[in-house]
Each structure stands twice: as C-alpha cells, then as structure tokens.
Amino acid sequence: MDFDFAHYMLTKRGKDKENQSVVRSQSKEAYLKLLAETFNMNRSRILAFKNKPHTPVKLIPDEFYSSVHQSKRSKPLRHIPQTPERTLDAPDIIDDFCLNLMDWSSSNVLALALQNTVYLWDASNGSASELVTVDDENGPVTSVSWAADGQYIAIGLNSSDVQLWDSTANRLLRTLRGGHQSRVGSLDWKNHILTTGGMDGQIINNDVRVHSHIVATFRGHRQEVCGLKWSTSGQQLASGGNDNLLYIWDRSMASMHSRSQWLHRLEDHTAAVKALAWCPFQRNLLASGGGGSDCCIKFWNTHTGACLNSVDTGSQVCALLWNKNERELLSSHGFMQNQLTLWMYPSMVKTAELTGHTSRVLFMAQSPDGRTVATAAGDETLKFWNAFGMPEVKKAAPKAEHPGPFPHIRRIR
Incomplete structure (x- = not known):
C-alpha cells in the first residue's frame, strides 16, 4: 500500500473542496504536478489488482467429503426395544x-x-x-x-x-x-x-x-x-x-x-x-x-x-x-x-x-x-x-x- 499516495489523495480532495477559490503559487502547482506524475495519478483506486486472482487449488477433492458423509449416513441406527425382555x-x-x-x-x-x-x-x-x-x-x-x-x-x-x-x-x-x-x-x-x-x-x-x-x-x-x-x-x-x-x-x-x-x-x-x-x-x-x-x-x-x-x-x-x-x-x-x-x-x-x-x-x-x-x-x-x-x-x-x-x-x- 502506498501511504504517501494515500495521504496525498486525502489531503488533495479535502483541499480541493475547501479551497477551490484559493490561487496557488506556480511553485505549488509545479510541485503538485510532479507529485501526480510520480505517483501515477491516473489510478482510480488506492488498492487494485493488476490481474485477476488465480483460482485456489483444492487440497482435498470434493469426492472425499461426499464419501465420508455417505459412510456416516449409512450407519444403521440401533434398535432399542421399548418393552423389557x-x-x-x-x-x-x-x-x-x-x-x-x-x-x-x-x-x-x-x-x-x-x-x-x-x-x-x-x-x-x-x-x-x-x-x-x-x-x-x-x-x-x-x-x-x-x-x-x-x-x-x-x-x-x-x-x-x-x-x-x-x-x-x-x-x-x-x-x-x-x-x-x-x-x-x-x-x-x-x-x-x-x-x-x-x-x-x-x-x-x-x-x-x-x-x-x-x-x-x-x-x-x-x-x-x-x-x-x-x-x-x-x-x-x-x-x-x-x-x-x-x-x-x-x-x-x-x-x-x-x-x-x-x-x-x-x-x-x-x-x-x-x-x-x-x-x-x-x-x-x-x-x-x-x-x-x-x-x-x-x-x-x-x-x-x-x-x-x-x-x-x-x-x-x-x-x-x-x-x-x-x-x-x-x-x-x-x-x-x-x-x-x-x-x-x-x-x-x-x-x-x-x-x-x-x-x-x-x-x-x-x-x-x-x-x-x-x-x-x-x-x-x-x-x-x-x-x-x-x-x-x-x-x-x-x-x-x-x-x-x-x-x-x-x-x-
């Protein structure tokens, strides 16, 4: 995460809203322009993926879980007589x-x-x-x-x-x-x-x-x-x-x-x-x-x-x-x-x-x-x-x- 860039974005937007009528000096404008070029100001988000993330690899296949659950369900319930012997x-x-x-x-x-x-x-x-x-x-x-x-x-x-x-x-x-x-x-x-x-x-x-x-x-x-x-x-x-x-x-x-x-x-x-x-x-x-x-x-x-x-x-x-x-x-x-x-x-x-x-x-x-x-x-x-x-x-x-x-x-x- 680029903390300098994040701080810049937050302070710039706040200043733009509060000080739109304020005339900035040429040196200030030059500094801001240089800073924008340095931090690649065309990015729309602070955090962004360059590529689509990879699909996670399953260490244990689904077939294993299904077979385990089936074996548990297949265990017969014990018959409990309701009357004494x-x-x-x-x-x-x-x-x-x-x-x-x-x-x-x-x-x-x-x-x-x-x-x-x-x-x-x-x-x-x-x-x-x-x-x-x-x-x-x-x-x-x-x-x-x-x-x-x-x-x-x-x-x-x-x-x-x-x-x-x-x-x-x-x-x-x-x-x-x-x-x-x-x-x-x-x-x-x-x-x-x-x-x-x-x-x-x-x-x-x-x-x-x-x-x-x-x-x-x-x-x-x-x-x-x-x-x-x-x-x-x-x-x-x-x-x-x-x-x-x-x-x-x-x-x-x-x-x-x-x-x-x-x-x-x-x-x-x-x-x-x-x-x-x-x-x-x-x-x-x-x-x-x-x-x-x-x-x-x-x-x-x-x-x-x-x-x-x-x-x-x-x-x-x-x-x-x-x-x-x-x-x-x-x-x-x-x-x-x-x-x-x-x-x-x-x-x-x-x-x-x-x-x-x-x-x-x-x-x-x-x-x-x-x-x-x-x-x-x-x-x-x-x-x-x-x-x-x-x-x-x-x-x-x-x-x-x-x-x-x-x-x-x-x-x-």
Missing part, C-alpha cells in the same frame, strides 16, 4: 431412595436384597439361590456390592455392620464392626479396600485383609451418604448425600489419623444426590443426578470441579449408567413417569424412553458385557432391558433357545 416379581423390596440393594457381578451373577435376605441369580444358566438371611436385630439389608473378582460380596446392614461373603462357598468370611453408628446404605470396592457410607454421614475405607480394617475416614456429609463410586483409575472417590452435597475425594488425601479433606465440595444440586456414574471413555468426567426437588443430571470435570453441563429431566433421578459400547447415558426416574431415559452424550438428546414400572425406578445394574440393564422399582418388580445392545450391524442373529437372561425364573423368591 423379562419381568420378575420382587416382593417386599424396600422403597428407600438412599439404599443400594442390587448389583451385577463380573461373573454374571445378580444380587438383590429383599428385606432381610440376599438372593443370587446366575444369568448364564438361570439358577437362583439364597445367600443369606440376617436376623431382625441386624436387618434389614441396606446395601450390596460385588468385589471386582465376582466371587466376594459385601452386605451392608441396618445395624451398622458390614458382612463379607464368599458366594462360591456360601460362607461368611468376616464382619466389619465399629466404623458406623447407624445403617450402611452405600458400598463400593477399590481392590482390597471396601468403602462404606452410612446414615451417620461418615465414609470409611476398610482394608478387608487386616484385622484393624479401618484405614481412612472421610468426613464432610451432614446427613446420610446415599451414593459412593470410585473412579476407574481408583484415584478419586465421589460421594453423594441426603444433604444435597456432592464430594470428590482424592485417594492421596485419605488418612487414618485425621479428617480427610475433600478435593471438591459441590453444592449445585438442590435435592439428595444418589445417582453417580464415572464416564468409561473420558477421564475425570462424572455424571450425578438429583432427587425430587432437583431433577437434574449434571456433568463435572472432577479435576477442576467445574460443572460442564446441567440437564433438567423433569423427574427424580434415581440411578445413572454409562453405555460401555456407545457414547450414551441411561437414567432411571421417579414420579411421574417412572421411566428410563437414554441420552446421547454430549448433546443430551433423548434417543429413547422406556416405560413399564409403576413406581420409582430406584436401582439399576448392568450386565458384564454391558448390553442388558436390570431395574428394580418400588412396584416390587425386577425388569431386564436390552437398552445397551450393540448396533444391529455387529450383532449375530438371535437364537431362539436363549430368549433372555433368567428364562426359568418367574419370581425373585
């Missing part, structure tokens, strides 16, 4: 939001607590058995949780005790006492560490290998601990409580001798927080759900403590499960539809709503292969849904001799 009776199941009464093991055995009894179902052959019935002094059973090996199961009791059972030998291994002052409603494992949450607001790490099993205590909740979940890495623990609070605890901060300080104390929920689910495909991503006066699913970056998104579902959020095969999240709900909702992540667009329960869907558990989801509700029914099936293109043809998980069982007991 099987419905079983679950008489006398406790309708309590803060309890955790169902879990599915890595060895494909479902555990469900009904009042004082824990029942086991082997999904591979449909056999059912009773693991234990506790006496009224200790019961009812308030929580169950399988260890990662699928053989050992922890059972939380209303008496504040926690029992450890070998499901293969049908044998009580030990009873953990002295940690809590009231019922133990939430449990989760991290290797040999069993973490327990009680109505007293305490969270305790128990090393089940040693006699003095209490190795760390987390104090922060002012009311009952409703949900506990260790992250996949085992580095962080999420806890939700009836005090509407969500805490993120770091393993490195756990101490037996002092009150363990939380990493994040999150106060965004306006009702009890029970539903917790760590994302299987993104580190430090946690989903949490709030109770009846909150109704929101929130997503958290647990490294920074930031809330990434919040979705109002319109009803109580009782449980959350991530799909292991797709980027989807399943939520179970209470009043008024008592539905399961399948969401695409991160858009949180609804892909399906599954109805069938007539009371709030308090408990969800996922089969080891990630395809089948079991739900237990206050209507005293247990339902099995093909909510997380693989896309049809990858599925083998269905076999008539395997109609669903537990084909020979009609009742829970």
